[in-house]
Amino acid sequence: MVTLCVVGAKPRCSVPSSLGEVAALLKRAEPVWVDFDSPTPEEAKLLSEVFKFHRLSIEDCFDHVHYPKIEQFPNYLFVILHVLEVSNKRRLTTEVDFFLTPKFLVTVHQKSSVVLEAVRKHLVDGALTGYESPDMLFQAISSRYVDEYLPVLDELDDQIDHVEDAVFKSNQGGAVESTALINQFLISKKKITTLRRLLTPQRDVFSRLSRNEFSQVSPAVVVYFRDIYDRLFRITELLDSFRDVLSSTLEAHLSVVSNRLNEVMKVLTIVTVILLPLTVITGVYGMNFRYMPELARHWGYPWALGLMVVVAGGLVLYFKRRRWL
Secondary structure, eight states, X not given: OEEEEEOXXXXXXXXXXXXXXXXXXXXXXXXEEEEEESOOHXXXXXXXXXXXXXXXXXXXXXSSOOOOEEEEOSSOEEEEEEEEEEETTEXXXXXXXXXXOSSEXXXXXXXXXXXXXXHHHXXXXXXXXXXXXXXXXXXXXXXXXXXXXXXXXXHHHHHHHHHHHHHHHHHTTOOOOHHHHHHHHHHHHHHHHHHHHHHXXXXXXXXXXXXXXXXXXXXXHHHHXXXXXXXXXXXXXXXXXHHHHHHHHHHHHHHHHHHHHHHHHHHHHHHHHHHHHHHHHHHHHTOOXXXXXXXXXXXXXXXXXXXXHHHHHHHHHHHHHTTXX
């Protein structure tokens, strides 16, 4: 589906009844935003036949996987961004492609975008005053997409706090299983790695946009791109801190598990050491020799048991004095 939005003093959006209406509207002097939502092959032809975009840029729009990037062409600026969209209460990463010229802004995406729908609504309602140029509108859309990452960071922060609390409870003898904890570690680390892999090249894109490097972006708009770059920089730094905290928490958990194993091994070793001399005593008195001094004595059996108790008690006292118990 193709949606046309005339950007100016009186912004308005509509769905063209024919593809020829798109070409006619582009001949007007007012800036235009053209949004391609899951375009059909006929609609996709407008990118090459009407807008005259390069074949490589058009192919990038319909490839399944592309990392964020920015490319300068003679007549336009091509930008790929990865954004978060909410679908069935799940946040999914989608790709949105931007073609920016001094006269129009073209967006191409294969899935419906809640952010773009909200921007169109605010544009028509007059909530976006001052966004009368394609580069300013591109900045507004990009800024909203960056804001979509903030709730994900809050969720990650809560998950990491929960993992830290779980490690503390397990250290205090709680019922938290080590396997479940490690699964939480891996899930959180995977989210951090995925976001870091997407946001790092995206930060580089806005770094170039903030340096007044492209003629399609006016110097007045460059300041806003610097703000977006600063926010992305803080987000990536926060992800790095989350990764460091998660790694240190995992090390603490593994240290707790190792200490517990050492305590168990120490107790088992002490029990083995105590039982060893008792086994020697029972082995000596269990030998089937006819002439043994203690066999004929009336108090031989209590004597053997008492000897075992004295040896075991002596070992326990020795271990306590050495603070092994």
